[in-house]
Amino acid sequence: MVSERLLDFLNKAIARELQVSIQYMWQHIQVTGLDGAVVEGIFRKIAIAEMKHAERLAEQLDYLNGVPTAKPDPIFVGSSLVEMLTQDQRDEEDAIELYKEAIQLAHQEGEYTTRRLLEEILADEETHINTFGKLLVGMSEPFTQPGTSQIG
Ligand SMILES: [Fe+2]
Ligand SMILES: [Fe+2]
Numbered sequence: 001m002v003s004e005r006l007l008d009f010l011n012k013a014i015a016r017e018l019q020v021s022i023q024y025m026w027q028h029i030q031v032t033g034l035d036g037a038v039v040e041g042i043f044r045k046i047a048i049a050e051m052k053h054a055e056r057l058a059e060q061l062d063y064l065n066g067v068p069t070a071k072p073d074p075i076f077v078g079s080s081l082v083e084m085l086t087q088d089q090r091d092e093e094d095a096i097e098l099y100k101e102a103i104q105l106a107h108q109e110g111e112y113t114t115r116r117l118l119e120e121i122l123a124d125e126e127t128h129i130n131t132f133g134k135l136l137v138g139m140s141e142p143f144t145q146p147g148t149s150q151i152g
Contacts, residue, residue, distance in 0.1 A: 002111055007066040009102040010057055010114070013121075016098065017054035018072035020091055021047050026077045027084045035081050039135060043084075046128055053121050060117055085136045092129035099125060 024047035028040045058068035078084035099122040106115035 002064050002114075003105070003109060006102070006105050006109060006111060006114070007061065007064060009098070009105060010061045010064070010066060011069045013095075013098060013102065013118075014054050014057045014061065014068050015071060015073045016091070016095055017050050017057060018070075019075050020088070020095075021050035021054060022072060023047075023075045023077060023091070024050060024088065026075070027088075030077060031081055031084065033081065035139075039081065042131060042135070046131070049124060049128075053124065056117060056121070060114055064111075064114070082136070082139050085132050085139070089129060089132045089136065092125050092132060095125045096122060096129065 024043045028043035028047060031040050031043065061068050076087050078087050099118050103115055103118045103122065106112075106118060
């Protein structure tokens with residue numbers, strides 16, 4: 001018999017997945033500048049992956065007789081690429097922590113298909129944090145050439 005605690009974990013994960021799927025999609029829309037042009041496709045691709053995570057978790061929760069939440073966690077889009085990536089890296093870190101805890105619990109309860117699903121999602125989150133972390137390397141803001149901001 002699956003515990004309320006595990007069902008809560010699944011719903012917490014769904015709320016986070018809904019949050020980041022919107023967050024990354026809106027970053028894809030709103031990011032500006034040359035760097036933005038390079039990364040907008042990455043935001044879009046990961047946003048879609050997160051939506052699929054939400055779907056798979058909701059399917060599993062429904063199977064376990066839970067009701068999937070429709071409410072995302074608070075969304076933070078950010079106003080610059082560095083701000084976006086810093087927030088996204090933090091969100092992936094939190095997701096990884098949550099999934100690791102949930103995997104342990106699913107294992108303890110003998111919920112093996114839930115565990116496998118969580119492990120697959122965890123593996124994706126690890127690639128996401130790696131991607132965001134690499135994009136952040138060497139970035140600083142705001143970049144302004146000394147003495148050029150007052151021209152004219
Ligand atoms: Fe995800
Ligand atoms: Fe992710």
